[in-house]
Amino acid sequence: MGKDAARLEALLLFLGEPTPKKDLLKYLSVTSQVLESASQELRNALNGHGIMLVDPGETLSLMTGPVASDIIESLTKEEGERGIGKAALETISVLAYLGPSTRSEIEYVRGVNIGSTLRTLMVRGLIERIESQGTVRYHVTSECLGYLGVSRREELPQFSEVRDELHRIKEAYANVE
Numbered sequence: 001m002g003k004d005a006a007r008l009e010a011l012l013l014f015l016g017e018p019t020p021k022k023d024l025l026k027y028l029s030v031t032s033q034v035l036e037s038a039s040q041e042l043r044n045a046l047n048g049h050g051i052m053l054v055d056p057g058e059t060l061s062l063m064t065g066p067v068a069s070d071i072i073e074s075l076t077k078e079e080g081e082r083g084i085g086k087a088a089l090e091t092i093s094v095l096a097y098l099g100p101s102t103r104s105e106i107e108y109v110r111g112v113n114i115g116s117t118l119r120t121l122m123v124r125g126l127i128e129r130i131e132s133q134g135t136v137r138y139h140v141t142s143e144c145l146g147y148l149g150v151s152r153r154e155e156l157p158q159f160s161e162v163r164d165e166l167h168r169i170k171e172a173y174a175n176v177e
Contacts, residue, residue: 001041001042001045002038002041004028004030004034004035004037004038004041005038005039005041005042005045007028007038008024008028008035008038008039008042008060009042009045009062011024011027011028012024012053012060012061012062013062015103015115016113016115016116016118016119017061017103017115017118017129017136018054018056018059018060018061018131018136019059019060019061019136020058020059020134020135020136021035021058021059021060022134023134024060039053039055039060043055046065049065050064050065050067050068051063051064051065052064052065058131058134059131059134059136084120084121084124084126087112087114087117088117088120088121088126090110091106091110091114091117091118091121091127092121092126092127092140092144092148094106094109094110094166095127095138095139095140096140096144096145096148096153096156097153097156097159097162097163097166098163098166098167098170099139099153099163100130100137100138100139101137101138101139101170102135102136102137102138103115103118103136103138104173105170105173106118106138108169108170108173109166109169109170109173118138121144125141125143125144126140126141126143126144126147127139127140127141127144128141140153
């Protein structure tokens, strides 16, 4: 596999979510032709493997392939039956108080990678992913609010104070980018 395809694979694995092609062009410092060629090479290299490159048009991502669908389905069911941990609660808290946020904004606030946490919360129906104009944001669902025992975000303890502090942190992140 060539250097561009290998770099694309590593980047998509690190990001762990569908990523807009325009962002991949920027991160990899390549042209759209090079990105297209690298994605085709990666797709071919992954043929017959446990993961595949998914390209619905505006984004690229690495996903599990059909070869292990029975195992993935079993683990997903098992995952849904366990309680959620501290990392998931922290992520829910950020989204509940801050509102719709990108993965990088949540990671900046929490200070850790949250790819697997986002997946777990989405599988459980506690958060949803919204894509608008090439930007992916996450937000809490009504099921999540019920899980937290509130009917509206504003009913969360110290809502205004915590929300305002998280917005200050989010603004600091925007100034870093």
